């Protein structure tokens with residue numbers, strides 16, 4: 023699909039539609055949608071921003087490419103004066119006191135946030151069913167899940183309700199719902215985009231990134247939201263991404279993990295289609311190496327040990343005294359206990375209890391430090407593989423989207439379904455889901471800070487397939 027942003031920009035500039043009309047149309051379709059993709063509409067502020075753009079156009083002033091473009095925001099980001107519920111009971115009435123850096127940069131460029139989007143509460147989940155706003159339905163089949171945790175964001179883009187959306191990806195939450203709804207989703211290199219104003223889940227893997235219907239839109243948004251931010255010490259300065267590099271510089275060498283593909287849990291059609299993609303790439307004269315990851319089993323356990331530990335620690339701040347709902351009780355301790363048991367969902371509680379176990383005295387060395395050591399090994403493994411190839415391809419998910427309700431019965435099966443996304447999160451690597459090749463797309467990963475190459479390869483792949 024061609025760039026939504028450019029198309030809308032041209033319509034605004036050519037006065038085929040006013041910004042107010044455009045925003046009204048989007049608000050209407052978001053409001054009427056049957057997919058549970060929206061938690062809150064930002065009608066008042068969006069229409070006020072649209073008027074400013076219309077006034078500028080009426081005066082004959084030039085507008086930037088993002089000015090007046092409607093976008094969605096996963097409901098785990100702060101946007102001053104608006105709800106930030108994390109799709110949880112705990113924060114259902116919480117109003118953000120400040121704005122996240124990535125969102126502010128888009129607003130500064132003139133883009134207009136139109137809604138806060140449904141997701142798994144606090145990013146905990148892979149289906150967007152762990153939410154107080156109703157399970158998000160898949161854009162292509164409303165009996166199936168929208169994927170998670172940024173399910174609402176992917177569905178809104180797939181349905182054209184937003185030009186693009188901003189999601190958060192800790193272990194696959196941008197890439198997997200992008201794959202499930204057949205759109206693009208990028209988890210940038212850890213630190214390329216500021217996490218300031220994103221509610222912390224696993225701080226050491228949390229990334230902010232775009233979901234969009236074209237690679238060009240991912241490029242435009244990335245070039246707006248990236249950069250060093252003194253509010254987030256893990257950020258770094260990066261140069262803009264350009265998709266149109268000279269062809270001779272695109273000397274790709276491709277790898278894929280054969281043990282990812284031989285995994286018994288992988289759907290037979292996804293496997294067949296993935297291998298067909300590999301053949302098509304080879305037919306273009308590109309060298310493709312079958313690599314061996316070696317310890318795929320440790321990926322899920324390492325990720326979940328660290329994710330649970332970090333989220334238990336991050337969510338300790340939610341006890342009713344500072345943010346969100348507060349239950350009254352006879353003693354302060356009782357108030358904390360009731361507030362937390364009412365505020366958190368079953369899935370979030372499972373992770374908090376698990377995480378506190380991982381970090382507890384007597385177990386921390388055995389579990390937490392071991393997981394940290396395994397993560398270092400996983401990172402070195404990727405570093406070594408990227409000395410041999412420049413791009414690694416993998417499936418996004420082992421199976422197609424499950425039907426709504428079926429995953430809730432088996433949390434372990436849900437954790438295992440993250441097998442292909444979480445490794446690259448532990449590795450801090452830029453990874454894009456491209457909606458090509460298999461029913462749930464293909465993941466394109468490159469070495470750290472090579473986000474540009476990831477997108478360039480996606481462009482190449484789109485042309486090859």
Ligand code: GLN
Nearest residue numbers: 145147148192193194195
């Ligand atoms: N499904 C993974 C989890 O539940 C990833 C979620 C995310 O990236 N926020 O942890």
